Amino acid sequence: MQTPYSAVTSDRFNRVLRADLAAGSIFQSHAEQIGLSSVTLGNGNVLHAPCVIxxxxxxxxxxxxxxxxxFVALEVEVDQPHRLQCPVIMDATIPQHDGYRFFYSLPLTATRLLIYDTYYSDGRELAREALEQRIRSYIDDNGWTIQRICREEHGVLPIVLAGDAEQLDRSASAGVPTVGLAAALFHPTTGYSLPDAVRTADLITRAAAAGPLTTDKVRQLILETVRSTWQQRSFYRLLNRMLFRAAAPSARYQVLERFYRLDVGLIQRFYAARLTKLDQLRVVIGKPPVPLGRALGVLSERDLLKQEGIGSP
Ligand SMILES: Cc1cc2nc3c(=O)[nH]c(=O)nc-3n(C[C@H](O)[C@H](O)[C@H](O)COP(=O)(O)OP(=O)(O)OC[C@H]3O[C@@H](n4cnc5c(N)ncnc54)[C@H](O)[C@@H]3O)c2cc1C
Structure with missing residues (x-):
């Protein structure tokens, strides 16, 4: 794909944000209690403000x-140029364990790689050491030799199969407004939240430019965002149900294999969570890579919630 790939490191993100923060910003402080107009810190200090988020x-x-x-990832320096020209988003030509499994490799410099061993699994437990060993074997299999491990990272991100919109709405309608993952502001299929975080920050900043912020005002803004985002992304939750509930774990890769044969513009819009209705149709038409009966069985979000005992009675 001729699509540009952007990345930001935590270090640079931290540096750039700190340079922009107001003097007197408080770091490394625990919020013991938060209220509509005050926050009590771990050291007992109480901060008062018209807007709490x-x-x-x-x-x-x-x-x-x-x-x-x-996933577990290793950032490694290898002893020779690795010759990987561009990011490999999903290399699933590997044994499938614990659901859909793939390697994800980002060439950061001619000799530095960030390599993820990733799983789309039913359970959240992560066998870190085993995954690290698998990354080392993958590096060997590709003919690379590790000179130095620069960094390790690991994560378990939520993938939303279904949800009770009424409960989400209730939780976003009352009290101190929440943002980020707690407000379900993330891509339902990738679990990534940076674009939503930027949108949320932008929304609040624009509101601040228009007049003083209050907790109530921000709650209303976030509530509208949470509602519209939830509705716009129902198709992603359907795809996730196909992937997790209609496809057998060892056959999940077939769903993605078919998806990546589609038009590159559609794939970009998928990652940006901006699929059009026509795109959605393109994703589902044709011979389904999952058994038809099982595919039909996961169409309803409500039915899955009922089966799992989730949601409003
Ligand atoms: C290794 C890894 C790689 C990832 N890669 C990507 C990626 O490439 N792209 C992407 O979009 N997403 C990625 N994610 C996911 C992304 O990091 C999360 O979705 C995102 O950080 C969630 O944002 P949040 O604001 O909801 O919560 P967090 O980022 O978890 O922020 C919450 C903050 O609140 C602080 N906190 C909690 N309780 C208190 C308290 N009582 N008082 C004071 N502070 C408190 C925590 O210390 C934390 O700093 C990755 C996650 C991991 C772990």
Missing amino acids: DARGARDVPYLALGFQK
């Missing part, structure tokens, strides 16, 4: 049925 990250929510994208 809860960005404390993911928490277990009872209204989503989830699968998981989990």
Whole structure:
């Protein structure tokens, strides 16, 4: 694909954001209690503000049925140029374990690679050491020799199969507004949240430029975003149900294999969570890579919630 690939490192992200923050910003401080107009810190100090936003990250929510994208990655220096010309997003020509499995390789410099061993699995447990060994074998199999391991990372990201919109709506309608994963603001199929985070930050910044921010005002803005995002992404949840519930774990790769034969523009719009209705049709027409009976069985979001005992009675 001739698509540009952008990446940001945590270090640079941190540097750039800090340079822009107001003097007096508080770091490394635990919020013990948050309220509509105050936050109590771990040291007992109470901060008062007209606008409080809860960005404390993911928490277990009872209204989503989830699968998981989990991975371990090694950033390595190899002893010779690796000759990988561009990122390899999904190399699934490897044994399939624990669901859909693929390697994801990013060439950062001529001799530096970031390599992920990734799984689309039903469970969230991550065997870090085993995965690290598999990355080392993959590096060997490609004829590369590790000179130095620069960094390791691992993660378990949520993949949304179905959710109770009423409960999501209720939680976004009351109290301190939450952003990020806790507000279900992430791509349902990749689990990535950076684009949604940027959109949320932009939304709040524009509101601030128009007048003083309050907790109520931000809650209303986030609520509208949460609602529209949830509705716009129902198709992704359907695809996820096909992947996780209609396809046998060892055959999940066939769903992706078919998908990556589609038009490159469609693939870009898929990652950007901007598929058109026509794109959606293109994704599902043709011979399904999953048994038809099972595909029909996962069409309804509500039925899956019922089966898993999730949602409003
Ligand atoms: C290894 C790895 C790689 C990833 N790669 C990508 C990627 O390439 N692209 C992408 O889009 N996403 C990626 N993700 C996912 C992305 O990082 C998460 O979706 C995102 O960070 C979630 O954002 P959030 O704001 O909801 O929560 P978080 O980023 O978890 O932020 C919550 C913050 O709140 C702090 N906090 C929690 N409780 C308190 C408290 N009581 N008081 C004060 N502070 C508190 C936490 O310390 C944390 O800093 C990756 C995740 C991992 C782990």
